[in-house]
Amino acid sequence: MHQHVCEQRKGGAGYEGMIVTSQMSRAIDTVKFIPLVRDNASDPLLPDFLGPRHWLDFRDDRLYGERLEELLRELHDQPRFRKPPLGRPSFLADPADPADPADLADPTVPASQPPVRDKPAATTAGAPQREASAASNALPTETHDLETARLRRQGEGWRVERQPLRLERALVELGGGINLPLLRIAGGEFVMGSPPDEQSRFDWEGPQHRVRLAGFWLGQTPVTQAQWRAVARLVPPLGQRWQRQLPANPSYFQPEGEKIEKFGSFSLLPGETNTDQRPVEQVSWYDAMEFCRRCESLLPDAAGLRCTLPSEAQWEFGCRAGTSTPYHFGNTITPDLVISSWDHQTTRVGRFPANGWGLHDMHGNVWEWCLDHWHETYDNAPVDGRAWIEPGGKDPNNRVLRGGGWIGDYGQHRSAMRFRSQPHTSQYVVGFRVVCLPQHSPINP
Numbered sequence: 019m020h021q022h023v024c025e026q027r028k029g030g031a032g033y034e035g036m037i038v039t040s041q042m043s044r045a046i047d048t049v050k051f052i053p054l055v056r057d058n059a060s061d062p063l064l065p066d067f068l069g070p071r072h073w074l075d076f077r078d079d080r081l082y083g084e085r086l087e088e089l090l091r092e093l094h095d096q097p098r099f100r101k102p103p104l105g106r107p108s109f110l111a112d113p114a115d116p117a118d119p120a121d122l123a124d125p126t127v128p129a130s131q132p133p134v135r136d137k138p139a140a141t142t143a144g145a146p147q148r149e150a151s152a153a154s155n156a157l158p159t160e161t162h163d164l165e166t167a168r169l170r171r172q173g174e175g176w177r178v179e180r181q182p183l184r185l186e187r188a189l190v191e192l193g194g195g196i197n198l199p200l201l202r203i204a205g206g207e208f209v210m211g212s213p214p215d216e217q218s219r220f221d222w223e224g225p226q227h228r229v230r231l232a233g234f235w236l237g238q239t240p241v242t243q244a245q246w247r248a249v250a251r252l253v254p255p256l257g258q259r260w261q262r263q264l265p266a267n268p269s270y271f272q273p274e275g276e277k278i279e280k281f282g283s284f285s286l287l288p289g290e291t292n293t294d295q296r297p298v299e300q301v302s303w304y305d306a307m308e309f310c311r312r313c314e315s316l317l318p319d320a321a322g323l324r325c326t327l328p329s330e331a332q333w334e335f336g337c338r339a340g341t342s343t344p345y346h347f348g349n350t351i352t353p354d355l356v357i358s359s360w361d362h363q364t365t366r367v368g369r370f371p372a373n374g375w376g377l378h379d380m381h382g383n384v385w386e387w388c389l390d391h392w393h394e395t396y397d398n399a400p401v402d403g404r405a406w407i408e409p410g411g412k413d414p415n416n417r418v419l420r421g422g423g424w425i426g427d428y429g430q431h432r433s434a435m436r437f438r439s440q441p442h443t444s445q446y447v448v449g450f451r452v453v454c455l456p457q458h459s460p461i462n463p
Contacts, residue, residue, distance in 0.1 A: 157188035157200065157235070157321045157454075167355055167371035169348030178354050185376045187238060190316055192248035198237065198313065200454060201376050203336050205233040210334055211396055211434050216344055218429025222394050223436060229331045231403030232461065236328060236336045237451035239367035239378045240386060241309065243269050244294035246301070249312050262308040268300045269293065270446035271364050295366040297384045297449040303327075303417045303441030306387045306450040313452060321454075326462050327389040328453040329405035330436065333420045337381075337433045339374040344432045345381055346373040351428045356382040364424050381431040384449035385419040385439075389462055392416035392438035404461040416440055423447035 166183045169176045189197040211226040212219045250264040272293050301309075306327060314325035328336070343349050345356075357365045368378045389405035392413045400406055408414065416438040422431035425447050429435070439448065455462055 157190070157318070157323070159186040159188050159202075161185075162187045162199070162376070164368075164376060165371045166374055166376070167347055169345075169350060169352065169355075176348070176350060176352065178352065180371060183372065183374075183376060187376070188235065190313060192245055192313075192316065193252065194248050196244050196248040198241075198245055198452070199239070200235040200452075201238050203234050203236050203332075203375065205231050206335070206340075207231070208335050208338060208340075209342065210331055210399075212344070212432065216432070216434070218344075218427075218432065219434070220436075223434045225396055227396055227399060227401060229335070229401050229403055231331060231335055232459070234328075234332055234461075235323065235454035236332065236377065237453070238372075238376060240297035240384055240449045240451045241306075242295050242367055243267070243272075243298045246298040246309065249309050252312050252315075255315060260308065260312065262304060264305060264308055264312075265301075268305070268444065269296070269298050270300050271296055295368070296364045297367055297379070299364065299384050299446050299449045300444045301449065302444045303387050303439075305444070309450075310452050317454070322457050323454040324457050324459075325452055325454050327387055327405075327450060329403060329462050330388045330390045330418050330420065331400070331403040332453055332462075333386065333388050334433060335403070336375065336377055337373065337421070339377065341374070341433070344434070346433060347371075351381070351431065356428070356431055357424055362424070380421055380433075382422050383424055384421070385423045385437065385447055386421045387448065387450040388418040388420055390418045392418055402461065413438070419448060 161184060163182065163184050165180055167178050167180045170179045171177075185201065188200040188202070190200065192198055207228060207230040209226050210229045212223040213226060214224065216223075246264075246269075247267060250266050252260075254260050310325045310327060314323075317323050317325065337346060339346050345351055347355055355370050357370070364383055367383065370378065372378045373380055389407065391406060391408050391411055393399065393406060393408075393411065394413070417440075419437045419439055420435070422435060430437075439445070453462065
């Protein structure tokens with residue numbers, strides 16, 4: 019039993035006010051409770067329906083210290099010179115009645131940036147805590163030899179022209195001898211999207227527009243099952259907790275027979291009974307973001323980097339690798355260069371030649387999560403490479419997928435092809451790769 023006080027504009031506005039006053043009336047003499055509506059629309063880790071609001075609840079004494087620290091951090095991070103709004107909170111405003119543009123912050127600048135803090139590194143189970151590297155401001159690199167390919171005309175057909183490629187890559191140690199290779203993608207400019215006459219094109223791939231990006235580090239391959247397992251078993255830094263539990267081994271394609279037999283028509287490729295190097299799949303967008311957050315705890319502080327999902331522009335820029343053709347290797351496609359529905363399953367990453375910048379599996383194998391909300395066209399899209407995040411947009415319940423997967427026709431593997439899925443879903447055709455950016459970069463908030 020508790021007293022339900024239905025008073026408007028006490029602790030909130032309208033329905034929210036009823037919630038807060040009800041909870042305060044019920045708990046005023048027994049628990050610590052501070053009502054707080056936090057403007058958190060830019061936080062990509064909140065469920066989309068909670069994007070504009072978040073309640074801090076102090077009713078559990080065990081969490082009091084943690085909640086208080088979170089409250090102080092949120093208050094500290096608020097813009098200092100912005101007057102509080104009068105009347106209804108902004109998230110209750112009528113979308114058809116926008117605020118005066120003069121009262122809005124510059125949309126190209128985040129409303130607030132979290133302070134830079136020294137972060138202890140996560141540890142692998144049973145391993146000592148890592149020490150941050152102070153050797154340089156960049157990740158350590160190593161020389162890596164691989165192969166790239168292009169399709170060339172030969173009479174009425176095509177031939178695959180293979181060439182060796184040597185480049186520098188960084189290795190993030192995940193524990194247990196497992197590394198995550200990253201490639202440095204130099205900044206530049208490209209035309210994003212597809213022309214109206216491109217075969218298999220969808221209207222949502224346009225209009226084409228020029229995008230200029232700063233440099234970034236991109237995963238050389240989609241995250242593998244072995245990399246996933248290594249990160250899923252990481253122990254959080256002392257005194258901290260991971261924000262989300264990760265499934266230990268979520269992938270559908272595994273050497274154990276029970277998952278493969280679920281649909282009956284899929285079987286492992288001959289000689290590929292070890293799936294460690296296959297891309298992880300059946301992970302949600304939220305799972306992928308948690309993986310990135312844990313990887314960030316392993317980066318040396320001196321690198322000054324943070325880890326997240328690539329923006330759609332970063333993904334396409336990396337995929338094209340300076341090309342403008344439908345595929346990074348040319349105008350058409352061949353099973354010599356891409357895995358698709360003909361194999362009815364994933365394959366090990368790096369099985370096919372890389373693109374001109376050393377990135378593998380940008381066409382096929384698994385679709386890859388991007389950070390952006392889905393938009394039906396590129397009208398008013400960012401032109402600086404940042405993720406297009408609009409919790410209040412026309413379709414805030416879907417995130418972008420790129421690259422095409424092992425199932426589907428070859429047209430779905432084009433560099434400009436894009437699709438969408440709800441972030442809580444996990445499918446055996448969807449994986450992801452990571453991107454690392456400077457800590458203070460406004461890109462990919």
